[in-house]
Amino acid sequence: MNAAGVAVAVLVGGGVVVTVLAALGALRGRSVYVRLHYLTVVTSLAGPLVGLGLIVANGLGLTAASVLLIVVLQGITGPALGAAIGRVNAQRDNVVDAERSPR
Amino acid sequence: MNLWFAGCAVLLLGGLAPAMFLAFRGPDVHRLVGLQLVASITTIVFLLLCQGLRQPSYLIVPTVLVVLSFAGTLVFTRLLGRRG
Numbered sequence: 001m002n003a004a005g006v007a008v009a010v011l012v013g014g015g016v017v018v019t020v021l022a023a024l025g026a027l028r029g030r031s032v033y034v035r036l037h038y039l040t041v042v043t044s045l046a047g048p049l050v051g052l053g054l055i056v057a058n059g060l061g062l063t064a065a066s067v068l069l070i071v072v073l074q075g076i077t078g079p080a081l082g083a084a085i086g087r088v089n090a091q092r093d094n095v096v097d098a099e100r101s102p103r
Numbered sequence: 104m105n106l107w108f109a110g111c112a113v114l115l116l117g118g119l120a121p122a123m124f125l126a127f128r129g130p131d132v133h134r135l136v137g138l139q140l141v142a143s144i145t146t147i148v149f150l151l152l153c154q155g156l157r158q159p160s161y162l163i164v165p166t167v168l169v170v171l172s173f174a175g176t177l178v179f180t181r182l183l184g185r186r187g
């Protein structure tokens with residue numbers, strides 16, 4: 001296994017480990033607000049790690065561009081969804097007023 | 104089995120199973136976390152599968168999944184949001 005292969009294994013393996021740990025951590029979370037943090041770990045750290053590993057494995061090209069697009073989209077939408085899910089939970093818990101919350 | 108399929112297997116068992124458990128239990132608004140976690144982990148599984156099968160044309164599947172899961176979860180948050 002050459003240096004690139006080792007790098008790919010480390011990146012992909014790291015992404016897989018981070019994902020598993022985040023999922024197990026979310027399972028242990030006591031409240032939904034704590035579990036939301038683990039969601040962002042998957043989209044902002046694990047996804048880019050795996051994506052970077054795939055880019056190194058495939059080299060620059062259309063495949064790498066596709067992987068980059070997927071990872072960037074996931075990284076952008078993940079925190080946005082976390083905020084949306086947090087807001088709807090806060091509305092249910094009467095932490096924020098549903099009438100005053102921005103649409 | 105190569106690295107890619109091994110990663111898929113680990114993600115399915117260690118990542119997707121807990122996420123699905125989160126999506127199956129609790130109040131409806133709490134399940135949204137599990138729902139989005141399932142979508143995110145499934146996207147990563149698809150990335151690894153595409154590489155393991157050596158079919159880059161299959162990358163359209165995780166691309167569509169990311170977009171649709173974003174829109175779908177937002178629809179759920181909108182429908183489950185409390186109306187004043």
